[in-house]
Amino acid sequence: MSPKKLSLPTMNDWVAALIREHRVFGPQAKGDRFAYDLLGCAADLRLDHDVTILPPRKYLMPPTEVLITFTRSGKFESVMEGEPLVLFGVHPYDVAAIAQMDRYFTQDHADSHYLARRKKVTIVACDVQSASENVFAACMGTATVPDGFDVLLTLVGETYVVESRTAAGDALLALAGVLEDADAVSLGRREQLWMDAQKLLRRQNLRCRVEDLPGLLDRSYEHPAWRQKSELCFSCGSCVMVCPSCFCFDVQDEVGWDLVSGERRRQWDGCLLTQFACVAGGHNFRRLREERYRHRFYRKGKYLHDRCGFVACVGCGRCAAACTSGIASPVALYNSLLEDQ
Ligand code: SF4
Ligand code: SF4
Structure with a gap:
């Protein structure tokens, strides 16, 4: 029309x-x-x-x-x-x-x-x-x-x-x-x-092109910014819960009180939460805050890009507003990685 x-x-x-x-x-x-x-x-x-x-x-x-x-x-x-x-x-x-x-x-x-x-x-x-x-x-x-x-x-x-x-x-x-x-x-x-x-819609300014982010992350795995920023992280998960391009979930079976019937549910999950990468036997693949904090940016800026062809961030800024520690902003993080390039 x-x-x-x-x-x-x-x-x-x-x-x-x-x-x-x-x-x-x-x-x-x-x-x-x-x-x-x-x-x-x-x-x-x-x-x-x-x-x-x-x-x-x-x-x-x-x-x-x-x-x-x-x-x-x-x-x-x-x-x-x-x-x-x-x-x-x-x-x-x-x-x-x-x-x-x-x-x-x-x-x-x-x-x-x-x-x-x-x-x-x-x-x-x-x-x-x-x-x-x-x-x-x-x-x-x-x-x-x-x-x-x-x-x-x-x-x-x-x-x-x-x-x-x-x-x-x-x-x-x-x-x-x-x-x-x-x-x-x-x-x-x-x-x-x-x-x-x-x-x-550029109230915060990313100092590189979006298509450069996967390469930037490729070069930055050992960057000190991951540790410095993650020291302030509460692992509260707010940044991922408010994100329009986060879609991780957990699946659990809930058995009814009658022990006869039940339902399988899925619910939002987030990689900043402590238990996210915990598996049977109690092993946690990302036990440290620094590992979880870094994973969020790699998942969005590189892993999903490699698999699906897009950076899983649309620049809404909700995560920055939701983070009481002021460390969730992708712009601030990517710009600090860029400083040492
Ligand atoms: S700015 Fe990006 S990472 Fe943050 S909530 Fe919005 S889409 Fe998600
Ligand atoms: S980065 Fe901020 S919002 Fe996200 S889990 Fe850590 S403290 Fe919470």
């Missing part, structure tokens, strides 16, 4: 119509911060949010979910959870992170539980209107995204330019009624906004 214009009152009516027809989750104010939650009315939607506390991945891969149920007699049944929903107002860097998850969960072995949820999600992306203090999405190539969404909204002055890319997006936009085609002035302003985003 060609780009359309959506005035602010029409936008409000459209969101209200969506809420009547669908379960719509969008960024809302929570004190002086923002979080995704179910929208009860259009007025609660805050498309001017800088960043949400948790990324929208919680709707695609919830903190805990049942994979199968089983009984002692050996019967088991796969559980495919997930209801149709609309994720509204997703920033481009989070769209990019969802695209990474799609890739990761379909490469080699398709994860049917993830895909069952993913297929029921329609994404309405929104270009960033205010940048958070720690954002460096422009350094990671995710300040704007060309695809990965069903609908894209861009505020240009007093109106939105809205563009649908999929049949699911068309269906959502049909609820807005008949819309005017976006004129050349609005489209020009959108182009300008995309160019400006390359500066706006």
Whole structure:
């Protein structure tokens, strides 16, 4: 569908119509911060949010979910959870992170539980209107995204330019009624906004190109920064729990009180947590904080890149905001590795 214009009152009516027809989750104010939650009315939607506390991945891969149920007699049944929903107002860097998850969960072995949820999600992306203090999405190539969404909204002055890319997006936009085609002035302003985003979303500046990160890590395994910074680490795991491009999980069987039935669950896990690399017999492959701290950056900047072709960081800056020790920022870490090159 060609780009359309959506005035602010029409936008409000459209969101209200969506809420009547669908379960719509969008960024809302929570004190002086923002979080995704179910929208009860259009007025609660805050498309001017800088960043949400948790990324929208919680709707695609919830903190805990049942994979199968089983009984002692050996019967088991796969559980495919997930209801149709609309994720509204997703920033481009989070769209990019969802695209990474799609890739990761379909490469080699398709994860049917993830895909069952993913297929029921329609994404309405929104270009960033205010940048958070720690954002460096422009350094990671995710300040704007060309695809990965069903609908894209861009505020240009007093109106939105809205563009649908999929049949699911068309269906959502049909609820807005008949819309005017976006004129050349609005489209020009959108182009300008995309160019400006390359500066706006560089509040922290990475002093190398994203494609240089795997090589930088290759040369830096013994760098003193790992030890120096990790001495302040509490192993709290906050940096990985808030990350849109972290998707490690643990799987555990829980047997019911009747000792007859049970369920297999998966739940978020994180490589900064002490037990993450602990195996049967009690051996921990990354016993030291320094090893766990270093692993997080290697996993994101090199190992996943070698396997899947992307650096698993989209520059949202959530980890830097979540770390009480001030040591989780990828920009600060990579820049300190660069100092000694
Ligand atoms: S590592 Fe930090 S900045 Fe990068 S995507 Fe994760 S939370 Fe965002
Ligand atoms: S780097 Fe910071 S947020 Fe991450 S585990 Fe250590 S103290 Fe917690």
